[in-house]
Amino acid sequence: MIEYLKGEVTELEPTRAIVECGGVGYECVISVYTYDKIKRNEVNKLYIAESIREDAHILHGFISxxxxxxxxxxxxxxxxxxxxxxxxxxxxxxxxxxxxxxxxxxxxxxxxxxxxxxxxxxxxxxxxxxxxxxGIAALNTGGPASAALAKNENGDEAIQALMALGYPQSNATKAISSLLAKDPTMSVQALIKAGLRMM
CATH class of the missing domain: 1.10.150.20 (5' to 3' exonuclease, C-terminal subdomain)
Incomplete structure (x- = not known):
């Protein structure tokens, strides 16, 4: 059993992260909450839960x-x-x-x-x-980004995350665009959470 992985996150998307440990890259399925807490190209620690099937051995990574x-x-x-x-x-x-x-x-x-x-x-x-x-304490959802960054990157990442969770691209785009029109500084996590409630 793997307790945790600690290493550089070489790839990061709202639903997955690649953590490099000892020259080996481990793909971890992550939640949007964890995505919002870790940084690409920095050393991060993910606690692991394993899901073993006949056709796959999946690592689920968590920030805590x-x-x-x-x-x-x-x-x-x-x-x-x-x-x-x-x-x-x-x-x-x-x-x-x-x-x-x-x-x-x-x-x-x-x-x-x-x-x-x-x-x-x-x-x-x-x-x-x-x-x-x-015994979970209240946790922050992350600070605001600049308007341009939110529109160009946060919105795109939120749409990709909603699509990865099974929602059609048209619905995801409509929801995220509507949210950004009201508040262009929303974080990726906030966009995805609000977008899920609009589906």
């Missing part, structure tokens, strides 16, 4: 042990696989997710692609008692 713990709890729920857990964690920050589950508010969960009413309720029922033990 708490985020990984939430992922492990999510995939323990019947009907929630790695892709669905990634969508949830890309839509909601760790502290938001803890708050939603702790209070039994399933409305936000039902806004996530692939989560229906029954699955949202199952997540809350199965995890309500477990998630309070994680």
């Amino acid at each position: 042990k708490q985020e990984r713990a939430i992922y492990n709890l999510l995939v323990s729920v019947s009907g929630v696989g790695p892709s669905t857990a990634q969508c949830i964690q890309s839509s909601l920050s760790p502290d938001e997710l803890v708050g939603i589950i702790s209070t039994g508010n399933d409305k936000m969960l039902k806004n996530v692609k692939g989560i229906g009413g029954k699955t949202a309720q199952r997540i809350i029922v199965d995890l309500k008692d477990k998630i309070g033990n994680l």
Whole structure:
């Protein structure tokens, strides 16, 4: 089992990162939350959860042990696989997710692609008692970028992330363009979270 990878992030996209350790590049599936916290071409540390299938050995990377713990709890729920857990964690920050589950508010969960009413309720029922033990503090979502950067790079990356999560390009472009028209300084994470709620 791999506990964590620490090395230079040589490639970085909203849903994946390549971490080079000892001359080997490891591809990690990441959430938008983790994407917003790490830097390309810098040394970063990602905590790892492994997903092993017959045709693939997938590494899921997380910026903190708490985020990984939430992922492990999510995939323990019947009907929630790695892709669905990634969508949830890309839509909601760790502290938001803890708050939603702790209070039994399933409305936000039902806004996530692939989560229906029954699955949202199952997540809350199965995890309500477990998630309070994680001790997650409130975490920031990142500072504003310049308007030009937000329009040219943040918007493009947010659209690519929504497409990677299964949404049509036309819908993703419409949602992100609408958000940037209102606030051109939105971070990638903020754009994706708001965009997911508009789908």
